[in-house]
Amino acid sequence: MSRYFTEDHEWIDVDGDIGTVGISEYAQSQLGDIVFVEVPDAGRALGKGDEAAVVESVKAASDVYSPASGNVLEGNPALTDEPALVNSDPEGEGWFFKITLADTSELDTLMDEAGYAAFVAKL
Amino acid sequence: MSDAPASHDHASHDDDGFEPLEILTLPLDAWHRAKGGRMVEFAGYHMPVQYEGIMAEHLWTREHAGLFDVSHMGQLSITGENVATALEALMPAAIHDAPLNKARYSLLLSDTGGVLDDLMLTPQAPDRVYMVVNGATKYDDVAHMVEHLPDDVTLNLMEDHALLAVQGPEAVEAVERLVPGVKSLTFMQAGAFAWNGHALWISRSGYTGEDGVEISVPAEAAEAFADALVAQPEIKPIGLGARDSLRLEAGLPLYGHDLDPDTTPVQADLGFALFKRRREAADFPGAARILAEREHGPATKRVGLLVDGRQPVREGADVVDASGAAVGRVTSGGFAPTVGAPIAMAYVPLAASVPGTVVTLSQRGKAHRATVTAMPFVPHRYFRGVK
Numbered sequence: 001m002s003r004y005f006t007e008d009h010e011w012i013d014v015d016g017d018i019g020t021v022g023i024s025e026y027a028q029s030q031l032g033d034i035v036f037v038e039v040p041d042a043g044r045a046l047g048k049g050d051e052a053a054v055v056e057s058v059k060a061a062s063d064v065y066s067p068a069s070g071n072v073l074e075g076n077p078a079l080t081d082e083p084a085l086v087n088s089d090p091e092g093e094g095w096f097f098k099i100t101l102a103d104t105s106e107l108d109t110l111m112d113e114a115g116y117a118a119f120v121a122k123l
Numbered sequence: 124m125s126d127a128p129a130s131h132d133h134a135s136h137d138d139d140g141f142e143p144l145e146i147l148t149l150p151l152d153a154w155h156r157a158k159g160g161r162m163v164e165f166a167g168y169h170m171p172v173q174y175e176g177i178m179a180e181h182l183w184t185r186e187h188a189g190l191f192d193v194s195h196m197g198q199l200s201i202t203g204e205n206v207a208t209a210l211e212a213l214m215p216a217a218i219h220d221a222p223l224n225k226a227r228y229s230l231l232l233s234d235t236g237g238v239l240d241d242l243m244l245t246p247q248a249p250d251r252v253y254m255v256v257n258g259a260t261k262y263d264d265v266a267h268m269v270e271h272l273p274d275d276v277t278l279n280l281m282e283d284h285a286l287l288a289v290q291g292p293e294a295v296e297a298v299e300r301l302v303p304g305v306k307s308l309t310f311m312q313a314g315a316f317a318w319n320g321h322a323l324w325i326s327r328s329g330y331t332g333e334d335g336v337e338i339s340v341p342a343e344a345a346e347a348f349a350d351a352l353v354a355q356p357e358i359k360p361i362g363l364g365a366r367d368s369l370r371l372e373a374g375l376p377l378y379g380h381d382l383d384p385d386t387t388p389v390q391a392d393l394g395f396a397l398f399k400r401r402r403e404a405a406d407f408p409g410a411a412r413i414l415a416e417r418e419h420g421p422a423t424k425r426v427g428l429l430v431d432g433r434q435p436v437r438e439g440a441d442v443v444d445a446s447g448a449a450v451g452r453v454t455s456g457g458f459a460p461t462v463g464a465p466i467a468m469a470y471v472p473l474a475a476s477v478p479g480t481v482v483t484l485s486q487r488g489k490a491h492r493a494t495v496t497a498m499p500f501v502p503h504r505y506f507r508g509v510k
Contacts (some may be wrong), residue, residue: 014199022126032364033178033456035465036434054487055124056435058177058458061487064124082476083433 004067004107005116011091014107019068022095023055023086026120031057033067034086039075039097046070046099048106053096057070064096068106073098128393142281149194150285150342154349158360165363166195166258180365181460184331185501188291189361190352191331197261198284198339199254201268203276206252210244211384212241213271215388215407216287217398221246226311230388231256231264236409237384238265238391241376244314245326253313253324255286255337256380285345290369292504293357295327298336302349305336310505318348327506331366332499371466372459374427374498380438381425381454381468389416390470392425394434423451424476425496430456430465430484430491440486442471451475452486459503467493 001015009027013020028034036056046052046066052066053075075097078085086094101107111119149168156162160171174180183189203209207219216229223246231239242256242264256264265278272278289298300305302316305325313326321344329335340348354357364367367377376382382391387409394417399406405414430436435458442451456467468485475482480495 001320025126032173033176054434056458058181058368059172061435061437062124080433113301 002107003113004026004027004110005113005119006065006067007119008065010067011066012107012110012114014101015040017101017104017118018073019070019097019099019101021067021097021099022051022062023090024120025090026123028087028094031055031060031062034083037076037079037083037086037096039079040072042069042072042074044072046072055096056083066099067110068099068104069102070099071102073100078122084110126170126385132486148396149435150345151190151192151194151349153318154346155192156421158353160360160362163363168195168258171360171362173364174360177362177364177368178460180359180361181368183359184290184361184365184369185461187359188289188294188297188335188355188357189331189365190349190362191288191290191329191363191366192285192349193258193288193337193366194285194345195258196286197254197256197264198281198286199256200279200281201252201254201272201276202250202279203273204250205273206250206276207246209239209272209276210252211401211407213268213408214242214244215401215410215413217242217399217400218244218246218252220400223247223249226247226313226328228396230393231267232388232408232413233384234408236387236412238378238382238386238388238393239267239384240506241382241393243326243328247313249506253339261377262403264430275508278351281331281339283342285342287338287345287349287352288329288331288335289352289358290329290331290361291335291337291357292334294335295506297355297357298325298352300355301348308336309508311389312333317350319344321348330373330375331369332501332505333369333505334504367455368457368460371457371468372461372484372499372501374468374500376425376468377455386470387413387421389413389417390421390425394406420473422473423470424473425454425468426471426478426495427469427500428453428456428469428475428482428484428493429496429500430467430493433465434491436467436484436486436491436493440467440484442469442475442490443483443485443490447485449485451482453486459500466500469493469499471495 308327441449
């Protein structure tokens with residue numbers, strides 16, 4: 001399984017043609033206390049870069065974009081009751097949605113973990 | 124991931140083609156950075172938005188005590204033989220016959236009755252008034268007052284002073300250890316004190332709904348005094364993020380958001396700031412309009428809203444009628460840590476301002492149900508004296 005990152009601080013884990021999407025540790029630390037997450041419904045078609053989810057901290061609302069095109073398999077139901085999972089485990093239990101990837105070659109434009117770490121280090 | 128349009132984060136003006144304003148430095152700038160404060164631009168200064176996190180800081184303040192640096196606000200010493208009477212021409216407070224060392228909330232009003240700023244003033248002597256105004260408006264306030272006050276009134280913007288607020292149920296007990304006598308003040312009382320040879324001006328007030336004090340301290344003593352305050356086990360430094368969520372829960376309006384020059388005191392539900400003698404004399408700016416609104420009701424009124432569900436509805440969202448047309452506007456909104464739910468302030472049509480009224484809010488194309496509720500959202504805990 002491989003993990004890729006966007007410059008907008010989403011991550012995507014890829015297992016065959018299924019991707020799992022969330023926001024990075026860096027992103028959650030910048031947002032602070034997360035109080036609400038709106039995840040996409042199953043079946044929704046997303047293009048790469050489309051607004052897919054909304055994450056709200058105490059102070060501000062932010063959009064989460066889909067790192068790749070495809071159809072949503074499911075949103076993470078755990079985030080409805082416990083949005084703070086995004087703070088406590090952003091790159092694990094705090095995932096946002098799973099997607100059936102339409103075109104895995106889109107992933108070539110994303111950063112790997114080392115590339116993202118270097119990107120964040122410059123921010 | 125990026126900020127949605129509803130975000131209130133202060134973006135750089137570079138992208139808009141504006142020249143960025145010079146960011147000024149306050150006395151505790153280095154102190155905040157050393158304490159791990161995350162600094163943001165606010166009212167022309169770098170200010171700490173948070174330390175360990177807004178939620179934790181908010182709850183700490185409600186349970187213990189928080190130290191807030193509010194040095195960006197304007198402290199004014201206004202002097203002159205007839206200063207109190209002269210100031211009455213610009214605001215609806217009773218000042219010349221007010222007790223000394225008693226703070227009061229007032230409003231700088233335009234000729235048409237709009238709120239130019241909200242402020243705290245304290246008559247310190249028959250010829251001297253101390254005033255605290257908002258940071259973002261302080262230079263405009265000074266210009267307005269210089270233009271409208273008689274020549275024998277002198278304004279001193281005390282930029283050589285920091286302003287610290289210590290707020291929370293354990294605040295006064297902790298400050299008392301450093302500044303004996305503070306405990307004797309009751310809500311809105313003020314007085315001169317000293318710490319390590321430095322003169323302090325302390326009022327038992329604040330903007331969080333909690334008991335606490337605001338302390339004016341000479342800039343050169345600010346770091347040492349802030350160190351002494353946070354050395355008390357009850358007191359932690361708290362950022363502006365929690366200050367905003369605390370004041371929202373307390374039902375207190377924030378200038379530039381819930382109040383602006385197009386808003387009258389009656390619309391803003393600040394009728395308590397219109398003193399009886401001044402109402403009877405109708406001798407403050409915009410009195411005709413304001414008193415007519417007071418008698419017949421304003422078109423719209425500021426209310427508190429409990430928002431259904433978990434999603435915060437923020438400043439800028441519309442209040443809509445059954446056909447979806449905007450009939451009002453959310454002016455502050457967010458998640459309330461003490462309440463454990465989203466809350467907001469909004470201007471709604473007068474008929475919808477009665478507590479219990481259900482209204483619909485529209486934010487980014489999504490409808491949210493909310494119920495008008497009496498404020499504060501969290502009860503005030505001001506110390507009004509031993510009963």
